Amino acid sequence: MKYTTFNQKPTNPLLEPMFFGNPVNVARYDQQKHSIFEKLIEKQISFFWRPEEVDVSKDRVDFQSLSDSEKHIFISNLKYQTLLDSVQGRSPNIAFLPIISLPELETWTETWSFFETIHSRSYTHILRNLFTDPSAIFDDIVVNEQIKQRAGDISKYYDDLIFYTQLWQTQGEGVHTVEGVAYTITMRELKKKLYLCMNSVNALEAIRFYVSFACTFAFAERELMEGNSKIIRLIARDENLHLTSTQHIINLWQKGKDDPEMAEIAEECKDQAKEIFMQAVEQEKQWAGYLFAQGSMIGLNEEILCQYVEYIANHRMSAIGMGQPFDITSNPLPWMNNYLNSDNVQVAPQESEISSYLVGQIDAEVNAGDFDDFDL
Amino acid sequence: MSEKKSTVIIVDGDHPPILTDHSDTILESLEKQNIEVHYHCREGFCGACRSKLISGEVDYKTDPLAYIDDDEFLPCCCIALGDIKIKLV
Numbered sequence: 001m002k003y004t005t006f007n008q009k010p011t012n013p014l015l016e017p018m019f020f021g022n023p024v025n026v027a028r029y030d031q032q033k034h035s036i037f038e039k040l041i042e043k044q045i046s047f048f049w050r051p052e053e054v055d056v057s058k059d060r061v062d063f064q065s066l067s068d069s070e071k072h073i074f075i076s077n078l079k080y081q082t083l084l085d086s087v088q089g090r091s092p093n094i095a096f097l098p099i100i101s102l103p104e105l106e107t108w109t110e111t112w113s114f115f116e117t118i119h120s121r122s123y124t125h126i127l128r129n130l131f132t133d134p135s136a137i138f139d140d141i142v143v144n145e146q147i148k149q150r151a152g153d154i155s156k157y158y159d160d161l162i163f164y165t166q167l168w169q170t171q172g173e174g175v176h177t178v179e180g181v182a183y184t185i186t187m188r189e190l191k192k193k194l195y196l197c198m199n200s201v202n203a204l205e206a207i208r209f210y211v212s213f214a215c216t217f218a219f220a221e222r223e224l225m226e227g228n229s230k231i232i233r234l235i236a237r238d239e240n241l242h243l244t245s246t247q248h249i250i251n252l253w254q255k256g257k258d259d260p261e262m263a264e265i266a267e268e269c270k271d272q273a274k275e276i277f278m279q280a281v282e283q284e285k286q287w288a289g290y291l292f293a294q295g296s297m298i299g300l301n302e303e304i305l306c307q308y309v310e311y312i313a314n315h316r317m318s319a320i321g322m323g324q325p326f327d328i329t330s331n332p333l334p335w336m337n338n339y340l341n342s343d344n345v346q347v348a349p350q351e352s353e354i355s356s357y358l359v360g361q362i363d364a365e366v367n368a369g370d371f372d373d374f375d376l
Numbered sequence: 377m378s379e380k381k382s383t384v385i386i387v388d389g390d391h392p393p394i395l396t397d398h399s400d401t402i403l404e405s406l407e408k409q410n411i412e413v414h415y416h417c418r419e420g421f422c423g424a425c426r427s428k429l430i431s432g433e434v435d436y437k438t439d440p441l442a443y444i445d446d447d448e449f450l451p452c453c454c455i456a457l458g459d460i461k462i463k464l465v
């Protein structure tokens with residue numbers, strides 16, 4: 001079906017499926033088939049922030065004091081996050097918008113992607129502060145073997161869906177030969193590609209940032225690179241919201257609350273979807289190995305980071321009906337929670353200069369039990 | 377203004393029942409007794425605190441946006457309406 005930017009056929013968006021129904025025409029938000037996406041748009045917009053509002057100037061001095069292995073950890077993580085947000089800043093728009101049929105989901109996708117571009121812009125803000133010319137860092141992202149391996153896995157499900165959608169929208173269902181290769185396009189096949197792609201995006205939002213987040217917050221625990229940490233807290237808050245959206249989409253499908261055919265596909269592709277998640281877990285653990293290959297950093301090591309990835313994966317896999325495949329039941333890095341809560345994550349430049357800001361907050365929380373007898 | 381207290385029974389782990397009142401979310405009440413509950417946002421949008429509500433009723437103080445199944449709840453943003461029985465993780 002040919003894509004149109006304004007579908008002139010009257011449609012009832014309350015009866016459309018999330019994907020592969022009629023193209024959206026009127027961008028209206030007074031009614032929603034799935035009100036969750038409207039709520040997510042509002043929440044995401046309420047989080048609005050600009051990287052330039054966070055003062056990262058003190059980080060430049062801190063960075064000089066890091067050991068070589070710590071510099072490697074810090075910069076490699078920034079490279080990996082830059083890759084992730086480069087992909088996320090464009091791909092939901094390119095892959096999902098042409099096949100979305102609900103105005104609230106369309107705008108959620110655009111809002112989500114827009115925030116990923118803010119994340120990308122914040123890496124430039126951070127790197128420009130650390131280096132007079134950050135080109136070498138950016139240039140390495142496309143040639144670094146460790147990063148390339150991850151990039152391949154992350155983009156292949158998007159690319160596959162985009163290509164099949166292009167064939168379908170220009171030539172319809174059937175067998176089409178492109179550059180000597182025959183492709184069979186059916187609606188069922190398109191929906192499978194979509195399901196796997198959404199699972200890959202869900203795994204990305206769920207765990208792919210967390211090794212990097214843990215390192216950032218471990219530096220912050222030592223009162224180092226706090227401007228960076230402030231930015232990463234804002235990014236982490238956004239990523240949690242993105243994850244909520246992909247969890248909702250997957251559950252709406254699995255539970256037959258949207259397109260009934262997607263419920264069948266969810267069942268059919270169950271093992272493949274789980275494999276995508278497990279593969280992402282494996283890659284994150286390998287990433288931890290790569291980070292620490294040249295030496296550790298205070299407060300973190302490869303083993304504990306891998307346990308943390310498994311712990312987070314358990315939580316996030318169970319949210320989409322994949323059970324809890326790992327044995328770990330208690331949080332190996334409990335202090336992470338203090339950096340991931342949204343209290344006090346507002347942009348106030350002066351805060352990054354008060355080095356004891358977050359540390360003080362954590363102390364206050366540890367002692368909360370002392371106030372048990374207070375009656376207000 | 378002391379509210380009527382409700383009892384929270386935790387079926388997993390080895391925790392004695394705890395008391396909660398309307399001035400604390402269930403997460404806060406659990407934390408005051410040093411019971412570890414996973415959390416991130418504390419505002420109902422991330423799902424990190426997602427737990428099972430086996431019996432009883434809760435009242436959300438913030439509209440929960442995170443995905444939860446029919447038998448689950450988000451302790452970070454609700455209070456107990458009477459006694460409840462829950463399961464963590």
Ligand code: FES
Pocket residue numbers: 414415416417418419420421422423424425426442450451452453
């Ligand atoms: S801590 Fe985020 S939903 Fe409860």
Ligand SMILES: [Fe+2]
Pocket residue numbers: 085088115116119235239
């Ligand atoms: Fe992002």
Ligand SMILES: [Fe+2]
Pocket residue numbers: 088116205238239242
């Ligand atoms: Fe994201």
